[in-house]
Amino acid sequence: MTTNLPKDCPIGFGGGAIGNLFHRVDDATARATIDAALAAGVRYFDTAPHYGRGLSERRIGDALRARPDMVVSTKVGRLLTPDPTITDDSERDGFLSPMPFRATYDYSHDGILRSFEASLHRLGLARVDILLVHDIGQMVHGAADEAYWQQLTEGGGFDALVRLRDEGAIKAFGLGVNEIAVSVRALQAAPIDILLLAGRYTLLEQEPLDVLFPACARAGVEVVVGGPYNSGILVTGTRSGGAIRYNYDAAPTALIDRVARMEAIAAAHAVPLPAAALAFVLAHPVVASVIPGVAHPDHVRQTMAWHSTDIPEDFWSELRHEGLVPGDAPVPGEVVPSHGE
Numbered sequence: 001m002t003t004n005l006p007k008d009c010p011i012g013f014g015g016g017a018i019g020n021l022f023h024r025v026d027d028a029t030a031r032a033t034i035d036a037a038l039a040a041g042v043r044y045f046d047t048a049p050h051y052g053r054g055l056s057e058r059r060i061g062d063a064l065r066a067r068p069d070m071v072v073s074t075k076v077g078r079l080l081t082p083d084p085t086i087t088d089d090s091e092r093d094g095f096l097s098p099m100p101f102r103a104t105y106d107y108s109h110d111g112i113l114r115s116f117e118a119s120l121h122r123l124g125l126a127r128v129d130i131l132l133v134h135d136i137g138q139m140v141h142g143a144a145d146e147a148y149w150q151q152l153t154e155g156g157g158f159d160a161l162v163r164l165r166d167e168g169a170i171k172a173f174g175l176g177v178n179e180i181a182v183s184v185r186a187l188q189a190a191p192i193d194i195l196l197l198a199g200r201y202t203l204l205e206q207e208p209l210d211v212l213f214p215a216c217a218r219a220g221v222e223v224v225v226g227g228p229y230n231s232g233i234l235v236t237g238t239r240s241g242g243a244i245r246y247n248y249d250a251a252p253t254a255l256i257d258r259v260a261r262m263e264a265i266a267a268a269h270a271v272p273l274p275a276a277a278l279a280f281v282l283a284h285p286v287v288a289s290v291i292p293g294v295a296h297p298d299h300v301r302q303t304m305a306w307h308s309t310d311i312p313e314d315f316w317s318e319l320r321h322e323g324l325v326p327g328d329a330p331v332p333g334e335v336v337p338s339h340g341e
Helices: 027-039 055-064 109-123 138-152 157-166 180-189 212-219 230-236 253-268 273-282 297-307 313-321
Strands: 044-046 071-076 078-082 101-105 130-134 172-177 194-198 222-226 287-291
Touching: 027 055, 027 297, 044 287, 055 071, 055 109, 071 109, 078 109, 109 157, 130 157, 130 194, 138 157, 138 180, 157 172, 172 180, 180 194, 180 212, 212 222, 230 253, 230 273, 253 273, 253 313, 273 287, 273 297
Parallel strands: 044 071, 071 130, 130 172, 172 194, 194 222, 222 287
Antiparallel strands: 078 101
16 A cells, blocks of 8 residues: 655655644644645655644635645544633643643544544545554553553454555554554564554654564555654754753753764764754665654755755764764665565
């Protein structure tokens, strides 16, 4: 089953930031950001009900309604219900959104279908291409994870996604998660087409090389990489003087030291570190797209400039020599088999 992800532009649009993730983004700026992405050739847009409790979906749908050539993915697993106690845009679950809804988890057969229909209404679109099961796994649910997993399996959640795909309502389905273990589990449990993995395959993390990416290759599952900058440290680096963030928290000292070594090598080769971060993840053959979160037109233009940066082979060789990139990780210009292949 094809996901229809565009081959000519592997840079996609991560819709979390325009759902007001940690920062307020007004409607005009959000629309200008999407328009800048379209002008730059971006054709894949990812969103979710969780992103601003529907705000991201509304904004993306309004911008793409007359663009049937775009590929759109959204997510299932949370149902939004009206909450009249929400009357401002105070921070809730990381988002500063005024949308008056609260989310409840539901990965069951009926919950998946209800979530899909509600997303179509928020988007104002007649279809989406890809549905992703959002935030399943122990990282989010802890002790409740097994009950939610049973909703997906015994409760018919995966069956609903297969039905939607077989009926042509969507082209593909998969997971949108930050966790490796549940991704491997899903590959064994359902005929998924795609995996959106955020933050786990980057210049700083390569654990998917061991089991997950080889399994994806064998199953023909395409991977979309979210969070390619590990929530900021691979953009800001260690020299900006501001807060150094890793996975939405303060970066540990050992990681800061590792990034500082990468920065020094990047500076010696005149390579922007975020350009290397994008190029690195896209070099793996199972990775079809990378979706940085952007919240301003300048962010879009900067992302595309990084993507077009010419990175010398010596840069990658030095990272390898210094033990900063493992020997089995593909880098631009070469393909090295992952563990298990």
